[in-house]
Amino acid sequence: xxxxxxxxxxxxxxxxxxxxxxxxxxxxxxxxxxxxxxxxxxxxxxxxxxxxxxxxxxxxxxxxxxxxxxxxxxxxxxxxxxxxxxxxxxxxxxxxxxxxxxxxxxxxxxxxxxxxxxxxxxxxxxxxxxxxxxxxxxxxxxxxxxxxxxxxxxxxxxxxxxxxxxxxxxxxxxxxxxxxxxxxxxxxxxxxxxxxxxxxxxxxxxxxxxxxxxxxxxxxxxxxxxxxxxxxxxxxxxxxxxxxxxxxxxxxxxxxxxxxxxxxxxxxxxxxxxxxxxxxxxxxxxxxxxxxxxxxxxxxxxxxxxxxxxxxxxxxxxxxxxxx
Numbered sequence: 001x002x003x004x005x006x007x008x009x010x011x012x013x014x015x016x017x018x019x020x021x022x023x024x025x026x027x028x029x030x031x032x033x034x035x036x037x038x039x040x041x042x043x044x045x046x047x048x049x050x051x052x053x054x055x056x057x058x059x060x061x062x063x064x065x066x067x068x069x070x071x072x073x074x075x076x077x078x079x080x081x082x083x084x085x086x087x088x089x090x091x092x093x094x095x096x097x098x099x100x101x102x103x104x105x106x107x108x109x110x111x112x113x114x115x116x117x118x119x120x121x122x123x124x125x126x127x128x129x130x131x132x133x134x135x136x137x138x139x140x141x142x143x144x145x146x147x148x149x150x151x152x153x154x155x156x157x158x159x160x161x162x163x164x165x166x167x168x169x170x171x172x173x174x175x176x177x178x179x180x181x182x183x184x185x186x187x188x189x190x191x192x193x194x195x196x197x198x199x200x201x202x203x204x205x206x207x208x209x210x211x212x213x214x215x216x217x218x219x220x221x222x223x224x225x226x227x228x229x230x231x232x233x234x235x236x237x238x239x240x241x242x243x244x245x246x247x248x249x250x251x252x253x254x255x256x257x258x259x260x261x262x263x264x265x266x267x268x269x270x271x272x273x274x275x276x277x278x279x280x281x282x283x284x285x286x287x288x289x290x291x292x293x294x295x296x297x298x299x300x301x302x303x304x305x306x307x308x309x310x311x312x313x314x315x316x317x318x319x320x321x322x323x324x
Contacts, residue, residue, distance in 0.1 A: 095120075
């Protein structure tokens with residue numbers, strides 16, 4: 001009888017990053033495990049020991065009804081990459097336990113582990129777009145330029161102690177030493193422009209880097225396109241002020257220094273070859289030429305409750321050809 005009861009249970013794999021945040025996820029693991037066990041799941045835990053473990057565990061997972069990621073955005077990237085490389089469409093749940101949890105904020109996932117766990121079982125599944133940078137995947141943002149290095153170079157101990165403020169403090173160093181990057185941008189319709197930028201992002205999120213935001217009315221997580229933001233160096237104090245104000249309000253289209261558009265695919269060429277990227281906070285080597293694009297809805301996410309635009313939030317214009 002007991003064997004039949006165990007067989008009838010669904011199977012849940014929990015992948016935990018023990019170093020994320022202040023080890024919040026690891027401390028909450030017994031409660032999370034018990035909660036899903038009490039709700040009809042046979043639960044197996046895997047605790048990561050090094051970078052790449054999350055991807056390996058997810059890729060090798062067989063016969064699971066869901067995979068839960070307990071960690072930061074970088075751990076979620078590993079888990080989703082593993083699911084994609086496995087060729088399966090195992091639903092993924094996210095219990096955020098990192099320092100900034102940008103993507104959790106965008107998807108309306110609670111920061112408290114047990115609230116996030118309960119929401120995984122109460123909300124309908126959501127199909128999610130995933131980005132690619134060459135042969136690598138990113139869940140919510142690929143970026144270059146200012147603040148990019150901060151996301152992967154801020155020490156983990158510092159992030160654990162003071163959270164996303166660590167990103168801001170660590171990023172101040174980059175502001176002082178910022179150097180514009182020359183880049184050639186080719187959009188999916190063949191339009192090409194060559195300019196100098198201090199920052200570029202390709203995102204599917206309303207928040208990234210612990211600093212930058214987009215209006216929820218401008219972001220659709222499943223439309224097969226991402227939001228592209230390219231920032232040119234301000235030439236005057238007035239341009240700098242307008243640029244900062246637009247970024248603070250989450251309205252990049254309000255600054256003449258910012259090009260903002262949506263696209264399925266963009267090709268970037270860097271004459272200097274010296275433009276490292278950050279993919280969901282993890283380092284990616286710069287390339288002379290790289291294609292950045294979107295996979296349309298390949299992942300099923302659980303527990304999402306993204307903010308819906310209110311009546312007063314009007315999406316930006318959606319030009320077919322970006323105006324550089």
